[in-house]
Amino acid sequence: MRAAVVGGGPAGSRVAELLCRQGARVFLYEARPGWEKPCGGGVPERGVDFCPFLADPSLPHIRARRARIYSPRGREALVALAEPLRIYCRTQLNGHFLRRAQEQGVEVFPKRVTSLNREAGAWSVTDATGRSQVVDFLVGADGASGIVRGRVAKSLPQLRQSLGIGYYLDGYTSDEIVLKFFDSLDGYLWIFPRPDHLAVGICGPTGAGNSERMLLDLKRFLVELYGVRVLGKMRSYGARIPSPPPCGGAQDYCAGEGWALVGDAAGLVDPLTREGIHYALASATFLAEALCEGQPDGYARRWEAAFGGELEWASAHLKLFFSPRFMEAFTRLSLTAPVAAIVSDLIAGRQKYASLRGRLTACAPAVGLALGALLFQRLVAGRPRATGPALVPLENGWIAPGSASGYRVESPVTAPARGTPSIGR
Numbered sequence: 001m002r003a004a005v006v007g008g009g010p011a012g013s014r015v016a017e018l019l020c021r022q023g024a025r026v027f028l029y030e031a032r033p034g035w036e037k038p039c040g041g042g043v044p045e046r047g048v049d050f051c052p053f054l055a056d057p058s059l060p061h062i063r064a065r066r067a068r069i070y071s072p073r074g075r076e077a078l079v080a081l082a083e084p085l086r087i088y089c090r091t092q093l094n095g096h097f098l099r100r101a102q103e104q105g106v107e108v109f110p111k112r113v114t115s116l117n118r119e120a121g122a123w124s125v126t127d128a129t130g131r132s133q134v135v136d137f138l139v140g141a142d143g144a145s146g147i148v149r150g151r152v153a154k155s156l157p158q159l160r161q162s163l164g165i166g167y168y169l170d171g172y173t174s175d176e177i178v179l180k181f182f183d184s185l186d187g188y189l190w191i192f193p194r195p196d197h198l199a200v201g202i203c204g205p206t207g208a209g210n211s212e213r214m215l216l217d218l219k220r221f222l223v224e225l226y227g228v229r230v231l232g233k234m235r236s237y238g239a240r241i242p243s244p245p246p247c248g249g250a251q252d253y254c255a256g257e258g259w260a261l262v263g264d265a266a267g268l269v270d271p272l273t274r275e276g277i278h279y280a281l282a283s284a285t286f287l288a289e290a291l292c293e294g295q296p297d298g299y300a301r302r303w304e305a306a307f308g309g310e311l312e313w314a315s316a317h318l319k320l321f322f323s324p325r326f327m328e329a330f331t332r333l334s335l336t337a338p339v340a341a342i343v344s345d346l347i348a349g350r351q352k353y354a355s356l357r358g359r360l361t362a363c364a365p366a367v368g369l370a371l372g373a374l375l376f377q378r379l380v381a382g383r384p385r386a387t388g389p390a391l392v393p394l395e396n397g398w399i400a401p402g403s404a405s406g407y408r409v410e411s412p413v414t415a416p417a418r419g420t421p422s423i424g425r
């Protein structure tokens with residue numbers, strides 16, 4: 001089989017590598033090799049299940065061991081993550097996937113695909129230099145606004161879109177993530193530490209004036225948390241985040257005769273968390289398996305079996321999830337061990353949405369007891385002072401290379417050394 005893959009992000013590079021390994025001749029086109037794709041870079045452990053090499057310390061990343069959650073009214077909960085969230089720079093992550101594909105024999109063209117033509121059951125793929133390849137199968141891995149989706153089937157349902165914008169804050173890192181929710185935003189703010197900077201961002205609906213409002217909220221929160229000094233070292237970024245169309249199963253929007261879409265190109269992003277790297281890797285794996293079995297239809301079936309209903313559930317519960325009432329309760333309950341365990345599993349991708357309500361109901365009595373104990377503790381000892389997130393300035397040499405995550409926080413991050421900037425407030 002000769003296949004062309006348009007897009008060399010995690011989805012494209014991974015599917016190209018897997019197809020080549022099974023004997024296909026694969027041409028991979030990437031318009032911007034080595035770019036820092038606007039992204040948090042957080043990969044839950046279930047994503048690493050698909051690509052265990054992501055845990056290799058030679059690929060620099062941070063393992064965030066705690067999540068600090070802020071409710072709309074500023075209530076704070078610190079949750080220990082049973083499975084740390086791995087956070088990567090996208091330049092390094094994409095580079096790693098692309099190198100693996102090349103090593104497997106994928107022919108990589110660092111060019112933009114400009115036209116696609118279907119004739120007599122084959123695809124002719126033309127890049128910006130005017131050079132064409134004729135292939136039997138076309139994979140669209142070209143992200144949220146790629147060329148393939150619009151070309152393969154004009155009748156495909158429109159993907160939903162939201163907005164992700166933010167900044168890279170140079171010179172700081174940490175070993176915990178921060179998640180902040182707001183009163184009237186169907187989205188949230190994140191601070192993800194990377195080996196040599198923080199990726200901070202905020203996501204929410206598209207629409208006139210939304211990006212300005214979101215950036216204002218983001219800056220206000222950063223200043224409140226860390227002080228104005230962090231604003232001096234910011235590089236901005238922004239991009240649209242797709243999610244599946246409102247109706248239809250994967251078979252309706254992922255594949256057809258001689259073509260398939262993977263990752264963002266198929267809209268395979270969680271509408272609640274906006275997490276898509278894991279789905280990019282899962283879809284790449286499912287497509288490669290189905291094509292290698294000679295049964296392209298198996299792609300949508302695999303997808304439905306693994307994730308059917310999950311993304312629909314997330315879409316349907318968006319308003320409820322981000323409502324201030326739910327978020328206040330959720331943050332308060334995250335202070336109890338049973339709900340903290342659920343939050344930890346949600347972040348690792350181990351908790352399916354479909355069984356979330358059942359698990360919450362089952363742990364209600366234990367949560368009630370834990371809340372009672374918390375209340376008693378507060379009556380006796382008073383309300384604990386919020387500690388604020390740990391922020392590690394790299395200039396002080398707190399971070400040393402060579403640990404399991406590629407980087408190691410040498411000092412306990414909750415107790416900054418004397419002379420280092422304090423953590424706001």
Ligand SMILES: Cc1cc2nc3c(=O)[nH]c(=O)nc-3n(C[C@H](O)[C@H](O)[C@H](O)COP(=O)(O)OP(=O)(O)OC[C@H]3O[C@@H](n4cnc5c(N)ncnc54)[C@H](O)[C@@H]3O)c2cc1C
Pocket residue numbers: 006007008009010011012029030031032037038039040041042043111112113114141142143144145146147163164165201238239240241262263264265269274275276277278280
């Ligand atoms: C602000 C923001 C924060 C996010 N944070 C997270 C997060 O923390 N964790 C998470 O899991 N997900 C996150 N996501 C989502 C995540 O970035 C995507 O789901 C993921 O990158 C999808 O991978 P992909 O390979 O499908 O697409 P992409 O990574 O978008 O790759 C598509 C590639 O196709 C190339 N391309 C496009 N058109 C052409 C063409 N015509 N010819 C050749 N090449 C082309 C592009 O250059 C690009 O490299 C975030 C997204 C945004 C916008």
